[in-house]
Amino acid sequence: MEKSPWDAPVPLAVYASHAAGSRGRRHPEPAAPTRTEFQRDRDRIVHSTAFRRLVYKTQVFLNHEGDLFRTRLTHSLEVAQLGRSIARALRLNEDLVEAIALAHDLGHTPFGHAGQDALNDCMRAHGGFEHNLQSLRVVDALEERYPQYDGLNLTFETREGILKHCARANAEKLEAAEPGGVGLRFLDRTQPSLEAQLCNLADEIAYNAHDIDDGVRSGLITLEQLEAVPLFDAYRRETLSEYPGLRGRRVLYEAIRRMLSAQVYDVVDATRAALEAARPGSADEARQTGPLLQFGDEMRLRSASLKRFLLQNLYRHPQVMQTTGQAKLVVRELFEAYLAEPQQMQAGFAERTRHANADAAARAVADYIAGMTDRFAAREHERLTGRWLLA
Structure with a gap:
C-alpha cells in the first residue's frame, strides 16, 4: 500500500495553540x-x-x-x-x-x-x-x-x-x-x-x-x-x-x-x-x-x-413547526411549574431556590430544564400536567 504523507506526525504551526503554552486552568493542577x-x-x-x-x-x-x-x-x-x-x-x-x-x-x-x-x-x-x-x-x-x-x-x-x-x-x-x-x-x-x-x-x-x-x-x-x-x-x-x-x-x-x-x-x-x-x-x-x-x-x-x-x-x-410549537409549550409549562413548586425538581436544584432572589431561582430552574433530554422533559411534563403533547 502506498504510504500517505499524513502517516508521519505533523508538527504544529507557530500560530497553532500549543498545549505546553496553555493559559492554564482556573484551579491549578499538576500535569498529567x-x-x-x-x-x-x-x-x-x-x-x-x-x-x-x-x-x-x-x-x-x-x-x-x-x-x-x-x-x-x-x-x-x-x-x-x-x-x-x-x-x-x-x-x-x-x-x-x-x-x-x-x-x-x-x-x-x-x-x-x-x-x-x-x-x-x-x-x-x-x-x-x-x-x-x-x-x-x-x-x-x-x-x-x-x-x-x-x-x-x-x-x-x-x-x-x-x-x-x-x-x-x-x-x-x-x-x-x-x-x-x-x-x-x-x-x-x-x-x-x-x-x-x-x-x-x-x-x-x-x-x-x-x-x-x-x-x-x-x-x-x-x-x-x-x-x-x-x-x-x-x-x-x-x-x-x-x-x-x-x-x-x-x-x-x-x-x-x-x-x-x-x-x-x-x-x-x-x-x-x-x-x-x-x-x-x-x-x-x-x-x-x-x-x-x-x-x-x-x-x-x-x-x-x-x-x-x-x-x-x-x-x-x-x-416541523407544529412539533417545535408543541416542544416550546412543554418547556414553558415546565418552567412555570418548577418556578411555582421548586420541590418538584431534583433536590440539588430545588435547594438552590431556597432563600434565592427571583433571578437566582429562575436560573436554577433554567439549569435544570436545559440539562434534560427530550424524553425526560416530555415525561416530566406529563407527570406535572397530566398531558402528553409530543405524540
Missing part, C-alpha cells in the same frame, strides 16, 4: 504524565454527564420521531471528525479542536432550537438564556465530578472555544468575575484561537450536510427539490455522471460525501491564503487578526444559499 492538557480536557468532556445526555437531545427532529436522525451527540462527533481533518491539514492543534467540538453543544436544551428559544423567552426578565453560555456554565459549574471544585476545570483555550457567542451584558459579567478571561474578547473585539474558529466553521459544514440527509430521510424535502441548491446539485450531477445507474439514497450519500470533501478542501485552501497574508507569529497574534478560518468567496455564497434553502424548506416546514 501521559496526556497533554487539551487531551485531558477532551477526556473530561467525554466522561461528563452532560456529554452522555447528548445522545437523547435532538436538533431538527425530536427524539421520538425516529432512531436514525442526528442527535446532539452524533452531530458533535461529526464536527470533531471534520475539525480534526481540517486541523491536520492546517497544522493546528487537533486535540484542542476535538475538545471544543465535543463540548460545544453541552448547554443545549431539549428539543433543539425550539427549546432554546422557549427557555430564553422564560428567562427574559432574569438575564435570558444563551446555549453557548450555558455550555460554559456546564463545564465551569454544573458538572459535579471532582472533590476540589465545581465543573470540569478545563483549560482557558477549550473554554474560550466553547463560548462561541455571548451578549455584551453577559460578557461584562464574565469579565468582572474573571478579569482577562473568556469574556474579554467579546468586549475588545478580538478573535478566539484558530482552533475555535475552525470548530465554528466545522459546525456549520456538519449541520448543513446532515440536515440534508435527515430532511430527505424524513420525507420533508426531496432530491428533486435539492436540484435547486447549487452546492448540492453540482455533486449530485457529478455522482450521476460517474455512476449513471445509481439511484435513491446512494445518490444522496455520495453527493453529500463529495460536498463535504469539497467544503473541507475549500476551507483549507482559503485559510492557507489568509494565513499567508496575515503571517501571525503565534496563537495570540492570530487572535489580534480578523477571522482567518474561512470559505473561499464562491463556496461562502453557495453555503449561504444552502442555509436559506434549509430554512425555507425544512426548518419552517409545517410539520
Whole structure:
C-alpha cells in the first residue's frame, strides 16, 4: 500500500495553540504524565454527564420521531471528525479542536432550537438564556465530578472555544468575575484561537450536510427539490455522471460525501491564503487578526444559499413547526411549574431556590430544564400536567 504523507506526525504551526503554552486552568493542577492538557480536557468532556445526555437531545427532529436522525451527540462527533481533518491539514492543534467540538453543544436544551428559544423567552426578565453560555456554565459549574471544585476545570483555550457567542451584558459579567478571561474578547473585539474558529466553521459544514440527509430521510424535502441548491446539485450531477445507474439514497450519500470533501478542501485552501497574508507569529497574534478560518468567496455564497434553502424548506416546514410549537409549550409549562413548586425538581436544584432572589431561582430552574433530554422533559411534563403533547 502506498504510504500517505499524513502517516508521519505533523508538527504544529507557530500560530497553532500549543498545549505546553496553555493559559492554564482556573484551579491549578499538576500535569498529567501521559496526556497533554487539551487531551485531558477532551477526556473530561467525554466522561461528563452532560456529554452522555447528548445522545437523547435532538436538533431538527425530536427524539421520538425516529432512531436514525442526528442527535446532539452524533452531530458533535461529526464536527470533531471534520475539525480534526481540517486541523491536520492546517497544522493546528487537533486535540484542542476535538475538545471544543465535543463540548460545544453541552448547554443545549431539549428539543433543539425550539427549546432554546422557549427557555430564553422564560428567562427574559432574569438575564435570558444563551446555549453557548450555558455550555460554559456546564463545564465551569454544573458538572459535579471532582472533590476540589465545581465543573470540569478545563483549560482557558477549550473554554474560550466553547463560548462561541455571548451578549455584551453577559460578557461584562464574565469579565468582572474573571478579569482577562473568556469574556474579554467579546468586549475588545478580538478573535478566539484558530482552533475555535475552525470548530465554528466545522459546525456549520456538519449541520448543513446532515440536515440534508435527515430532511430527505424524513420525507420533508426531496432530491428533486435539492436540484435547486447549487452546492448540492453540482455533486449530485457529478455522482450521476460517474455512476449513471445509481439511484435513491446512494445518490444522496455520495453527493453529500463529495460536498463535504469539497467544503473541507475549500476551507483549507482559503485559510492557507489568509494565513499567508496575515503571517501571525503565534496563537495570540492570530487572535489580534480578523477571522482567518474561512470559505473561499464562491463556496461562502453557495453555503449561504444552502442555509436559506434549509430554512425555507425544512426548518419552517409545517410539520416541523407544529412539533417545535408543541416542544416550546412543554418547556414553558415546565418552567412555570418548577418556578411555582421548586420541590418538584431534583433536590440539588430545588435547594438552590431556597432563600434565592427571583433571578437566582429562575436560573436554577433554567439549569435544570436545559440539562434534560427530550424524553425526560416530555415525561416530566406529563407527570406535572397530566398531558402528553409530543405524540
